[in-house]
Amino acid sequence: MSLDWGYTDDNGPSTWAEKYPLAAGARQSPVDIDTSKATSDNSLVDREIDWSYPSNCSYRIVNTGYGWRVDTYGDDTALSGGPLSEVYKLEQFHCHWGATNDEGSEHTVDGKSYAAELHLVHWNSEKYSSFKEAASQPDGLAVLGVFMEIGNADNAELEKIISLIPKIIHKGQDSQASFDLDFGSLLPESKHYWTYLGSLTTPPCNECVIWTVFKEPITISERQLEVFRSLKSVGEEDAIEPEEGKLVKNYRPPLPLGNRVLRECGP
Numbered sequence: 001m002s003l004d005w006g007y008t009d010d011n012g013p014s015t016w017a018e019k020y021p022l023a024a025g026a027r028q029s030p031v032d033i034d035t036s037k038a039t040s041d042n043s044l045v046d047r048e049i050d051w052s053y054p055s056n057c058s059y060r061i062v063n064t065g066y067g068w069r070v071d072t073y074g075d076d077t078a079l080s081g082g083p084l085s086e087v088y089k090l091e092q093f094h095c096h097w098g099a100t101n102d103e104g105s106e107h108t109v110d111g112k113s114y115a116a117e118l119h120l121v122h123w124n125s126e127k128y129s130s131f132k133e134a135a136s137q138p139d140g141l142a143v144l145g146v147f148m149e150i151g152n153a154d155n156a157e158l159e160k161i162i163s164l165i166p167k168i169i170h171k172g173q174d175s176q177a178s179f180d181l182d183f184g185s186l187l188p189e190s191k192h193y194w195t196y197l198g199s200l201t202t203p204p205c206n207e208c209v210i211w212t213v214f215k216e217p218i219t220i221s222e223r224q225l226e227v228f229r230s231l232k233s234v235g236e237e238d239a240i241e242p243e244e245g246k247l248v249k250n251y252r253p254p255l256p257l258g259n260r261v262l263r264e265c266g267p
């Protein structure tokens with residue numbers, strides 16, 4: 001069964017606009033962050049970006065066919081400040097990676113790719129009544145982008161997620177888990193970031209995201225990244241060869257920033 005869209009040569013990012021016209025818009029994500037174009041903005045410094053996530057929360061981790069996604073039940077989560085004018089609730093988080101460690105992130109910095117990129121997706125629950133409605137609005141979503149680089153140590157918080165991946169190897173599988181997830185540990189120590197107006201990085205590519213990309217990466221071990229790559233993009237019932245259908249690449253390459261403003265907070 002042929003996928004509507006994906007990351008292979010015949011259904012990858014360069015073909016998306018055929019079925020998803022928004023993919024050809026002028027406010028698309030990701031972008032290459034040209035640090036020489038970033039402008040400082042005191043208003044970002046005055047209203048520090050702030051998040052509060054509960055320590056003990058129940059989660060559902062699912063294999064979307066394009067990667068893993070952890071659905072949170074964002075009741076007592078909040079993201080505010082920085083480029084945001086309202087309070088946003090955490091809806092889900094997920095990750096993008098590549099077949100080798102020299103690619104994998106969606107945003108790049110002066111042309112440099114990281115090995116992976118974590119996306120924490122929030123929606124404007126102050127202005128809109130549902131995530132779905134927010135995803136059709138220009139200020140509907142706020143996504144935190146966190147670069148991941150290879151380090152020697154395992155990332156302890158990610159390990160809690162990685163331990164569940166063997167249960168969701170095939171597309172459509174999910175696992176309910178309630179564990180103490182300290183989101184604060186999934187974010188870098190430094191709150192320095194770049195921010196710009198962009199879009200969903202997969203179809204339907206809605207231009208509804210206020211992006212905040214942290215400057216400091218977190219680390220993940222090679223072993224942990226290999227576990228991500230062991231996920232399959234096909235269901236258990238799809239008869240394919242064992243090595244086929246592995247989710248080794250699920251990132252969209254950068255799109256032009258065009259005449260959008262790229263602001264930064266912190267050196």
Ligand SMILES: COc1ccc(C[C@H]2SC(=S)NC2=O)c(OC)c1
Binds near residue numbers: 094141199
């Ligand atoms: C409303 O329909 C969608 C569709 C896809 C995604 C996931 C994409 S968007 C992103 S950023 N990274 C991704 O992989 C959504 O996430 C909010 C929302």
Ligand SMILES: [Zn+2]
Binds near residue numbers: 094095096119201
């Ligand atoms: Zn994403």
